[in-house]
Amino acid sequence: MKIPQGYRDWVFVGSNLGIGYSEGKPTDAKQFKNIYITPEAFRAYKATGKFPDKTMLVMEIYEEATKAEPAKTGSFEGKYVGIEVAVKDRRAVDEVWAYYTFFSNGKPLAQAKAFPKAACHDCHAKHGSVDNTFVQFYPRLRDRD
Numbered sequence: 001m002k003i004p005q006g007y008r009d010w011v012f013v014g015s016n017l018g019i020g021y022s023e024g025k026p027t028d029a030k031q032f033k034n035i036y037i038t039p040e041a042f043r044a045y046k047a048t049g050k051f052p053d054k055t056m057l058v059m060e061i062y063e064e065a066t067k068a069e070p071a072k073t074g075s076f077e078g079k080y081v082g083i084e085v086a087v088k089d090r091r092a093v094d095e096v097w098a099y100y101t102f103f104s105n106g107k108p109l110a111q112a113k114a115f116p117k118a119a120c121h122d123c124h125a126k127h128g129s130v131d132n133t134f135v136q137f138y139p140r141l142r143d144r145d
């Protein structure tokens, strides 16, 4: 798949800071993540509570940055890291969602291949509150508003 263009003009559904997936003390610096969905899919989800085929969600990642005048406390979105993408595709054989990462070693990738099911899909299927998706963390999808 080619890297999606113009996703910042899609519908912004939520952001979070420092969600990590492994137990114990986080060793890496925190990251900010912003989540966007294709506008057609947002409208369909709002109306029906279901994600239509071809729904695409982009998770944009930034490093956490601090201490830029006049900010004495708190943090903001610093260096851009890259995007990860989820695509609902009913033609996929044994999984309905495909997952991609469009960066590697700090560099953007113009194209990426879908990950094997165990790498991404299974955690999403187990813990995402709606249809493989972490709606529980995204206010605009959570509220369907």
Ligand code: HEC
Pocket: 016, 019, 021, 033, 035, 057, 058, 059, 084, 085, 086, 099, 100, 101, 115, 119, 120, 121, 123, 124, 128, 132, 133, 134, 135, 137
């Ligand atoms: C151990 C659990 C886990 C695994 C494995 C995982 N994710 Fe996620 N993913 C999450 C959580 C939790 C979120 C919620 C937002 C966040 O992390 O900031 C998320 C959110 C996302 C989103 C935003 C849309 C959505 O579905 O909610 C994308 C895109 C995404 N992940 C891509 C990937 C890719 C690509 C992989 C495999 C390389 C992957 N994920 C593996 C837990 C996981």
